[in-house]
Amino acid sequence: MHEIQVGFGDILKKQLELAGENYELLSSRGVRAFNVMGAIGSGKTTVILKLAEELRRRGIRVGAVAGDVAGDDDFRRFREAGIPAVNINTGDDCHLDAHRVHHALEDLPLEDIDVLFIENVGNLVCPADFPLGTEMDIVVISVTEGDDMVRKHPKIFAQTDMVVINKVDLAEVVGVDPQRILADYRKVNPHGRAILTAAKSGHGIEELLSALGF
Amino acid sequence: MHEYSLAFSIFESLRARLAQPEMLPSRVTRRASRIKKIHLRQGELLVLSHEALKEAWRIITEGTELEGSELEIERVPVRVRCPGCGYEGDAKYLAEEGWHMRVPILSCPRCGARVKIVEGKDLAVVALTVEEEVGAS
Known part of the structure; x- marks a missing residue:
């Protein structure tokens, strides 16, 4: 038996290159894009809808990509709110990737969009490995998921730019202390921003917007 | 998956x-x-x-x-580069027990600034x- 050194480079390099192309395309059109990740039911869509509402009030044009394994529920919610949107069904894939997002960008009127929210598939494991070419990666978690979400998925939280702890108005009812989630997040990601929201009522949305640079 | x-x-x-x-x-x-x-x-x-x-x-x-x-x-361990002080090397890992996984911290081991991932x-x-x-x- 012989061991022979070969170098194939990075298997995931193609993903990085495609993400880089998306980033270039978005920048060249003056679009700021955000990758919104988080578990199913954490409130990603509601957070995006509330952000969009406030941004539009300020005259900023918003677009959205809805990523789901199946169905078009989120997509329809965006469309009903008057947001230009594209639906991506991954068909059992657990994450969006740069290639799929690239096609979505082709179908969006980028010249009429200033800010693009890309809602990833509800999952806290795989989306972390697939950069999309966005300016920032945001994870939305809700207190109803328990206070141990960061401890259960440390890798995604260690890398993300910002965490939104949503549904804080329900914290007492479900017996979860948002401060504990916050403390765990600070440990794995000392530089990440953390914003507490109750998106449905609009609580924390202003603060989140300013953290996003608006 | x-x-x-x-x-x-x-x-x-x-x-x-x-x-x-x-x-x-x-x-x-x-x-x-x-x-x-x-x-x-x-x-x-x-x-x-x-x-x-x-x-x-x-x-x-x-x-x-x-x-x-x-x-x-x-x-292989995560390697990072610090845009602040120029450090390049292994990332710091969460020292606390009870995480059941090696968790790299994207903070400079030398100056504490946010680092870029070189490898990982x-x-x-x-x-x-x-x-x-x-x-x-």
């Missing part, structure tokens, strides 16, 4: 190189069926189930010249173990 597509990417890139002998040392190309092991390096930030990747590899290679070959995966999210083929033909030089 993207292990299957990763396994397929490894399979495709390995086959592409087997089809272009000039891209591999001659000992490998003489008989592709003799590849016994494919050595991979995986950055520790990459979320990857070794078990699922190996199982996917078994399924994908079935009936091909790579059938029976195995993946050997080595986890990659999956690369680094070596092949091949069986020599009996009597071959």
Whole structure:
């Protein structure tokens, strides 16, 4: 038996290159894009809808990509709110990737969009490995998921730019202390921003917007 | 659960190189069926189930010249670069117990600023173990 050194480079390099192309395309059109990740039911869509509402009030044009394994529920919610949107069904894939997002960008009127929210598939494991070419990666978690979400998925939280702890108005009812989630997040990601929201009522949305640079 | 597509990417890139002998040392190309092991390096930030990747590899290679070959995966620590003080080296890891996983912290071990990842999210083929033909030089 012989061991022979070969170098194939990075298997995931193609993903990085495609993400880089998306980033270039978005920048060249003056679009700021955000990758919104988080578990199913954490409130990603509601957070995006509330952000969009406030941004539009300020005259900023918003677009959205809805990523789901199946169905078009989120997509329809965006469309009903008057947001230009594209639906991506991954068909059992657990994450969006740069290639799929690239096609979505082709179908969006980028010249009429200033800010693009890309809602990833509800999952806290795989989306972390697939950069999309966005300016920032945001994870939305809700207190109803328990206070141990960061401890259960440390890798995604260690890398993300910002965490939104949503549904804080329900914290007492479900017996979860948002401060504990916050403390765990600070440990794995000392530089990440953390914003507490109750998106449905609009609580924390202003603060989140300013953290996003608006 | 993207292990299957990763396994397929490894399979495709390995086959592409087997089809272009000039891209591999001659000992490998003489008989592709003799590849016994494919050595991979995986950055520790990459979320990857070794078990699922190996199982996917078994399924994908079935009936091909790579059938029976195995993946050997080595986890390599995350390396970072600090735009602040210029540090380049291993990332700091969460020291506290009870996380049941090595968690890299993207903070400079020297000055505490936010660092960039140099290595740690990659999956690369680094070596092949091949069986020599009996009597071959």
